[in-house]
Amino acid sequence: MSLQSKADTHLDRSVLPITNAYPxxxxxxxxxxxxxxxxxxxxxxxxxxxxxxxxxxxxxxxxSGTMLFQSLRRAADRGVRVRLxxxxxxxxxxxxxxxxxxxxxxxxxxxxxxxKFRRWRIFSYLIDFARxxxxxxxxxxxxxxxxxxxxxxNVGDEYFGARQDVLFVDLDVLAIGPVVNEVSNDFERYxxxxxxxxxxxxxxxVSPAMQxxxxxxxxxxxxxxxxxxxxxxxxxxxxxxxxxxxxLLCEWATTHMVSDDPSKGQGRAKAHELMWPRLxxxxxxxIRELQLVSAYFVPGAAGVRHFAAMAQQGVRITVLTNSLEAxxxxxxxAGYARWRKPLLKAGIALYEMKRAxxxxxxxxxxxxxxxxxxxxxxxxxxxxxxxAFIGSFNFDPRSARLNTELGFVIDSPTIxxxxxxxxxxxxxxxxxxxxxxxxxxxQWIEQRDGAEVLHKDEPGAGLQLRLNVFVMSLLPxxxxx
Numbered sequence: 001m002s003l004q005s006k007a008d009t010h011l012d013r014s015v016l017p018i019t020n021a022y023p024x025x026x027x028x029x030x031x032x033x034x035x036x037x038x039x040x041x042x043x044x045x046x047x048x049x050x051x052x053x054x055x056x057x058x059x060x061x062x063x064s065g066t067m068l069f070q071s072l073r074r075a076a077d078r079g080v081r082v083r084l085x086x087x088x089x090x091x092x093x094x095x096x097x098x099x100x101x102x103x104x105x106x107x108x109x110x111x112x113x114x115x116k117f118r119r120w121r122i123f124s125y126l127i128d129f130a131r132x133x134x135x136x137x138x139x140x141x142x143x144x145x146x147x148x149x150x151x152x153x154n155v156g157d158e159y160f161g162a163r164q165d166v167l168f169v170d171l172d173v174l175a176i177g178p179v180v181n182e183v184s185n186d187f188e189r190y191x192x193x194x195x196x197x198x199x200x201x202x203x204x205x206v207s208p209a210m211q212x213x214x215x216x217x218x219x220x221x222x223x224x225x226x227x228x229x230x231x232x233x234x235x236x237x238x239x240x241x242x243x244x245x246x247x248l249l250c251e252w253a254t255t256h257m258v259s260d261d262p263s264k265g266q267g268r269a270k271a272h273e274l275m276w277p278r279l280x281x282x283x284x285x286x287i288r289e290l291q292l293v294s295a296y297f298v299p300g301a302a303g304v305r306h307f308a309a310m311a312q313q314g315v316r317i318t319v320l321t322n323s324l325e326a327x328x329x330x331x332x333x334a335g336y337a338r339w340r341k342p343l344l345k346a347g348i349a350l351y352e353m354k355r356a357x358x359x360x361x362x363x364x365x366x367x368x369x370x371x372x373x374x375x376x377x378x379x380x381x382x383x384x385x386x387x388a389f390i391g392s393f394n395f396d397p398r399s400a401r402l403n404t405e406l407g408f409v410i411d412s413p414t415i416x417x418x419x420x421x422x423x424x425x426x427x428x429x430x431x432x433x434x435x436x437x438x439x440x441x442x443q444w445i446e447q448r449d450g451a452e453v454l455h456k457d458e459p460g461a462g463l464q465l466r467l468n469v470f471v472m473s474l475l476p477x478x479x480x481x
Contacts (some may be wrong), residue, residue: 009049011146014244019177026177027250028410029239030390030418031151034161035230037172038064039237040149041141045071047244048143052082053187055406057137057392058090060156061097063230066221068155069097076106083107085191087136088114088202090154092121099203100214109199110191112136113265118202133480134265137392137399138190138406139172140183147176147243148183150257150408151390152295152379159377162230168295168377169353171419173390173408174239175255176248182257186406193262253412256282258391260404275393275407276400282409283383289316291420292381297321298335298396299343300478308346319343320421322376323352323432323444324469325460332396334472340434340442350434351427352444355460374430379407380419388416397479432459 018027031037045052045068052075059065076082084101088111091098095118102109115124115132125132142148151172153159158168175183190196204210221227242248261273271277290310297319299307307317327333343350353376381389391407393399410416421427432444432455444455458466 009144009146010244011047011049011144014246015146015176018246018248018250022177022252024178024254025252026175026179026255027248027252028255028408028412028415029174029248029250030415031149031172031174034159034167034170035233036237036239037149037153037170038160038162039234040172040174040239041068042071042234043237043239043241044141044143044147044149045075048075048080049078050080050144051142052080053140053142053184053191054083055085055136055138055140055187055190056155057087057135057139058154058156059086059094060154061094062157063221063224063227064157064160064162065155066218067227067231069101070218070222072107073101073104076104079106081106083187083191084109085112085136085187085196087112089132089135095203096210097214097218098199099206100211102199102203103206103211110196111199111202112190112197113195114197114202131266133402134267135403136190136195136262136265137403138259139392140187140406142180142183142187145184146180147174148180149174150183150406152377152392166373166375168375170377171380171390173410175408176243176250177255179255179257179408186257186259190262190404193265195262195265251412251414253410253415255411256409257406258282258409259406262404264404274400275405279389279393279409283387283389286310286315286383288314288384290381290383291318292395293320293376293378293419293421294395295322295376295378296329296332296394296396298332298478299339300397303395304339304342304346307343307348311347316349317347318349318351318421320351320353320376320427320431323354323460324458324465325355326353326373326375328375330465330469331472331477334469335396335478337469338473341436341440344434344436351431352434353431354446382416382420385416385420386413387411388419390419401479
């Protein structure tokens with residue numbers, strides 16, 4: 001059961017006077033910066049006095065993941081009720097940590113669609129594929145039912161600009177106001193759903209030795225030099241301090257939370273309960289322009305027809321996704337690649353992010369040293385420069401039919417235009433534009449030192465990788481992507 005606000009916490013007293021001045025609207029702050037996004041979560045955990053409801057698809061046991069686990073534990077030590085709901089597909093190696101957290105009297109952990117075999121996980125898919133292939137892709141972090149963070153980021157160093165070898169360009173929003181209650185109610189739906197399993201049913205029994213080992217490992221990770229350096233960067237982020245002081249500058253807008261019914265995790269959700277049909281009903285059809293950013297873009301035949309029909313009606317459609325050299329899932333790229341020519345022939349503009357895209361990725365690593373390979377992980381779209389979607393939904397069959405998803409539709413020209421990318425210098429420098437030549441073959445245009453460089457094969461990708469992707473594009477696996 002969610003604990004509703006009684007105006008008795010610092011967040012309550014800070015947020016309620018602000019939101020009362022904007023009845024019916026929610027305050028939205030975009031979080032494009034990795035350190036900002038991490039700091040917002042840690043500082044919300046530190047500020048919470050009553051509840052923390054936390055829901056994620058992936059949570060890595062790396063530097064940032066460990067620090068956030070510790071923030072949840074410290075909140076629980078203060079008496080905050082912490083509920084952590086994780087999808088079980090990505091909890092490998094976390095069993096002892098989750099079991100130890102779950103043993104805390106103020107922390108309860110549940111896993112979504114649990115795998116039967118904890119060590120040899122592949123066998124869980126082999127014997128129960130229809131269920132275990134459905135995952136919870138939602139991401140939310142809600143404190144005291146007053147402030148929430150929703151978007152595309154999972155929990156891990158690559159999402160928060162804390163790794164030097166690779167980073168994910170991503171986007172979250174911090175929200176206050178009426179939409180937070182929608183997120184809290186949605187978390188409750190998932191928490192009490194048939195797919196959410198109490199951790200003690202599947203995780204090992206906690207022993208004193210296990211608790212001591214987990215505590216020692218987390219203390220070492222939290223006090224490592226890299227963690228200390230990252231903590232210094234995070235400490236400079238003013239976001240939550242401004243919120244607590246009542247000085248946070250928000251964009252005030254009518255905001256709708258959109259999510260799948262959790263019964264989708266068992267294949268039981270009805271069509272009208274799915275996120276994609278609801279998104280289309282809320283947003284209506286674009287009239288002038290659609291700009292879509294999707295790390296894993298697999299439109300399928302129906303999607304191509306849909307985009308082509310809009311283009312024929314005069315809608316300018318621009319898509320930014322990962323290039324082959326940047327993607328972390330070549331199979332998904334194969335599912336996208338087969339539709340490039342039909343999309344281009346229909347008049348859709350395609351851009352593919354480079355693996356090295358410093359202009360696009362600079363904000364994600366602000367204040368940190370090192371050069372990283374960049375990958376797109378954002379899931380947003382802007383409609384007619386007036387409405388925006390920010391969330392976890394990829395434009396692929398998996399998001400539409402298999403995984404559960406969550407996001408915000410925000411009625412704000414300011415935010416819609418802020419996330420728009422067509423024509424921006426950072427995209428021109430950080431992405432290839434894909435075109436068809438006079439003979440109808442693909443070509444990639446790169447802007448380099450003020451000149452255009454033409455590529456006739458997928459740039460930055462070797463022959464073996466291109467061949468593998470070609471073979472995968474022929475396989476009947478698109479419904480899995």
